[in-house]
Amino acid sequence: MAASFAACSPGTAELAAGDASIAANGSVRLSAPSVPRNVIVLISDGCGPASFTMARTVASRMGIRDELYLDDVLVGSVRTSSANREVTDSAAGATAFACGVKTNHQAVGVDAAGNPAKTVLERAEELGMATGVIATKSITDATPAAFTAHVANRYEGEAQIAIQQISGGFDLLFGGGRTSFLPADAGGNRKDGRNLVDEARASGYNVVFDKPEWDAVTELPVIALLAEKHLAYEIDRDPSRQPTFPDIVRKAIDLLDDDPDGFFLMAEGSLIDIAGHANDAPAHVRDILAYDEGVRVALDYARANGNTLVISVSDHETGGLTLGRNYRWNPEVLAQVSASQDSVAAALARGGTVRSVIEKNFGFADLTDDEVGEVEAASTGNAMNGALSRIVGNRALIDWTSFGHTGVDVNLYAFGPGSERFRGDHDNTFVGIQLFELLDAR
Ligand SMILES: [Mg+2]
Numbered sequence: 037m038a039a040s041f042a043a044c045s046p047g048t049a050e051l052a053a054g055d056a057s058i059a060a061n062g063s064v065r066l067s068a069p070s071v072p073r074n075v076i077v078l079i080s081d082g083c084g085p086a087s088f089t090m091a092r093t094v095a096s097r098m099g100i101r102d103e104l105y106l107d108d109v110l111v112g113s114v115r116t117s118s119a120n121r122e123v124t125d126s127a128a129g130a131t132a133f134a135c136g137v138k139t140n141h142q143a144v145g146v147d148a149a150g151n152p153a154k155t156v157l158e159r160a161e162e163l164g165m166a167t168g169v170i171a172t173k174s175i176t177d178a179t180p181a182a183f184t185a186h187v188a189n190r191y192e193g194e195a196q197i198a199i200q201q202i203s204g205g206f207d208l209l210f211g212g213g214r215t216s217f218l219p220a221d222a223g224g225n226r227k228d229g230r231n232l233v234d235e236a237r238a239s240g241y242n243v244v245f246d247k248p249e250w251d252a253v254t255e256l257p258v259i260a261l262l263a264e265k266h267l268a269y270e271i272d273r274d275p276s277r278q279p280t281f282p283d284i285v286r287k288a289i290d291l292l293d294d295d296p297d298g299f300f301l302m303a304e305g306s307l308i309d310i311a312g313h314a315n316d317a318p319a320h321v322r323d324i325l326a327y328d329e330g331v332r333v334a335l336d337y338a339r340a341n342g343n344t345l346v347i348s349v350s351d352h353e354t355g356g357l358t359l360g361r362n363y364r365w366n367p368e369v370l371a372q373v374s375a376s377q378d379s380v381a382a383a384l385a386r387g388g389t390v391r392s393v394i395e396k397n398f399g400f401a402d403l404t405d406d407e408v409g410e411v412e413a414a415s416t417g418n419a420m421n422g423a424l425s426r427i428v429g430n431r432a433l434i435d436w437t438s439f440g441h442t443g444v445d446v447n448l449y450a451f452g453p454g455s456e457r458f459r460g461d462h463d464n465t466f467v468g469i470q471l472f473e474l475l476d477a478r
């Protein structure tokens with residue numbers, strides 16, 4: 037096909053195979069090359085430009101790879117402010133992508149006036165496409181919620197988000213958040229007494245809770261709630277209990293791509309953000325690299341399939357990461373760390389001494405008395421995260437400026453039919469608006 041097209045239209049040979057077809061009379065017909073059949077949107081929650089640099093550099097130093105898979109498909113950047121804040125949260129950030137509208141802090145799937153706004157996933161559902169959502173936090177967390185639910189406040193509305201997610205007709209939900217779907221007497225935290233797992237099963241869903249059950253899934257519709265709340269960081273993950281992010285993306289694509297009407301998948305690397313909030317650079321890096329492997333799965337599928345748009349974008353930056361003190365930073369320090377700050381804090385809470393726990397998990401045998409004292413004085417939360425983060429940062433020569441989000445523009449990546457639209461620096465709502473246009477042009 038590509039060869040015969042090139043032969044009759046020299047000068048347009050850069051068009052990919054599949055961009056043109058030969059009509060019955062032998063003439064060349066351009067067949068809407070810029071409208072994809074399938075759409076995969078990947079969201080690296082809380083991953084700013086410095087985080088991608090850090091992950092790439094550490095991966096190279098570890099001998100994993102010298103380039104991120106994302107690096108090939110960078111097309112621009114996205115401005116991240118919400119309707120009422122210069123610094124967005126994940127709710128308003130994801131609503132911009134899911135609905136194409138600016139909304140307020142903590143709002144999901146509604147506009148700034150509080151009115152429900154249709155999401156691209158709901159549009160895909162209306163078009164008969166197979167639809168799926170992946171998150172490594174609770175599936176009711178802000179980013180997946182913005183694609184599947186409509187509530188004015190993500191925290192007050194969390195119980196409602198779960199109800200909307202099992203009743204929206206979506207084909208696949210993979211993530212954490214089991215307790216949000218179960219009442220107290222079934223091990224959950226729902227105050228309305230509803231057992232949404234039973235309700236979902238009654239309406240036809242296969243609902244699974246652990247990796248062996250998830251491994252056995254072969255059909256849609258399916259809901260996998262693989263943790264009580266969030267999945268484990270990649271750096272702490274037990275392979276017998278939890279699949280990798282690329283494994284989850286691969287399985288979702290395998291299940292969704294049987295639909296003749298195409299599919300829409302949103303896949304979030306959610307824990308990148310949690311590690312940023314904790315200022316935990318080694319955990320942040322490992323989750324970014326797992327995310328990047330998931331992107332590779334999507335790109336490999338799209339390259340073979342020829343009719344799939346892949347978008348990757350962050351909703352905002354988290355932590356205000358900066359790389360370097362006095363013209364140096366040391367990626368090898370991050371490469372040697374083998375557990376998250378949460379794991380270290382848990383080991384300390386079990387009675388381990390600071391020097392022994394840090395040496396075992398971070399590999400540093402040179403703690404100063406001041407550093408030890410700071411960890412001993414910290415109990416939990418930000419004080420502990422700050423103390424542990426400074427121990428890593430003092431050796432890696434990196435710094436964080438916040439336990440929250442920041443307002444910098446974030447990277448935008450795109451590949452496949454329609455990807456040309458995304459070039460440039462755009463408001464975050466532009467992404468959602470383009471996705472709607474592409475769906476409606478099918
Ligand atoms: Mg998120």
Ligand SMILES: [Zn+2]
Nearest residue numbers: 082126309354
């Ligand atoms: Zn966050």
